[in-house]
């Protein structure tokens with residue numbers, strides 16, 4: 001039943017719940033005022049019992065002394081007793097009666113052979129009332145009640161009302177919570193799936209078609225859209241890769257022809273241009289392959305991976321140190337991660353003279369790789385821009401043979417995102433740039449890449465600088 005309701009259209013779900021809620025409200029209205037309605041009834045019953053007892057005691061008194069004794073004993077309580085001739089009281093009308101405490105109502109709660117009349121019944125909130133009950137042919141017992149001892153406390157009625165209201169409100173609240181959860185949880189799942197969605201061949205990230213009919217239709221439409229976008233991206237990437245690749249052959253032919261040129265000055269210039277073009281094509285191909293290829297993830301020691309990168313740069317004469325644990329097992333795409341970090345360190349040694357590569361345990365359970373340099377850092381506002389492909393801070397430098405094509409950081413960013421992580425650039429004081437790569441816990445990587453479960457094994461040992 002619940003399952004069918006879950007799969008029904010949102011309109012049907014609303015209609016079902018819209019009919020349940022008024023029913024509950026009607027039930028609430030019907031049940032809640034009960035303590036107030038029966039408050040007077042209870043009061044009357046209490047008075048009736050008291051009157052019956054008193055009349056019985058007075059009637060069974062053997063003489064006037066005993067009656068006198070009873071009357072004086074009642075003075076200590078909140079009752080006022082008097083014995084008067086019945087003729088004095090029977091003619092009197094109740095000075096003020098209300099619906100609930102009339103002579104008739106009193107008669108109903110007293111035994112059938114009792115004759116009673118209400119002499120005074122005030123509605124002053126304190127419930128004072130004087131009642132006369134016939135004892136025998138001549139006498140009547142006049143009983144004066146003061147409110148406190150006979151009327152049930154209105155406080156207890158309020159407490160009862162609150163208790164009943166909470167008993168009914170609780171299921172209503174739970175029902176509303178359940179309904180809102182049932183309707184919104186698929187939307188939250190969609191939002192999550194959309195946030196994690198990548199168009200890089202990760203088949204595991206589909207929108208789940210479950211829940212209400214409209215949501216299932218939406219999930220199917222989103223999956224189709226995702227498939228179409230993915231196909232479009234794949235087609236364009238394939239086309240770009242093919243063009244870039246095919247440019248290599250005419251470039252090689254051009255280089256051979258230029259090398260045969262007689263004019264040494266123009267030959268050098270042309271060869272430099274050809275080199276530039278070749279590098280650009282190589283890097284574009286690298287960037288495109290980083291967004292489409294799916295190198296299988298495997299467990300590697302990223303600590304030794306970082307040490308190797310650092311020592312390779314040291315071999316080229318740069319000052320690069322590694323700080324971090326001696327071993328750090330992590331599941332990743334090894335070649336891709338090496339490329340990402342190499343690109344970052346390449347920039348760092350280009351702009352700075354001292355570079356430190358750090359590895360830390362992330363508080364969330366993953367790994368954090370930090371590359372610090374002592375270069376000039378980035379101008380404010382360029383931290384995100386430099387992650388865009390082909391963006392260079394200083395366009396003029398593109399003519400310089402030392403400059404790149406603005407692809408290094410984009411490639412690194414793509415690779416880190418492919419691992420489910422994030423890349424952050426920030427300037428450091430007094431000068432320099434810090435590039436932080438935040439990698440998620442291994443379970444998240446294995447889940448995202450649709451691989452089997454991977455044991456979490458990370459050892460953070462003492463920091464060893466490597467030069």
Ligand SMILES: Nc1ncnc2c1ncn2[C@@H]1O[C@H](COP(=O)(O)OP(=O)(O)OP(=O)(O)O)[C@@H](O)[C@H]1O
Nearest residue numbers: 347348351377386392393404405406407408409433
């Ligand atoms: N450590 C750094 N310090 C200062 N500026 C940097 C640093 N790293 C990158 N940049 C700036 O960010 C821009 C983009 O860097 P990116 O690595 O993407 O491209 P590139 O180094 O110019 O070329 P490529 O890496 O493709 O050879 C660079 O042009 C540079 O101006």
Ligand SMILES: [Mg+2]
Nearest residue numbers: 347404408409
């Ligand atoms: Mg670079």
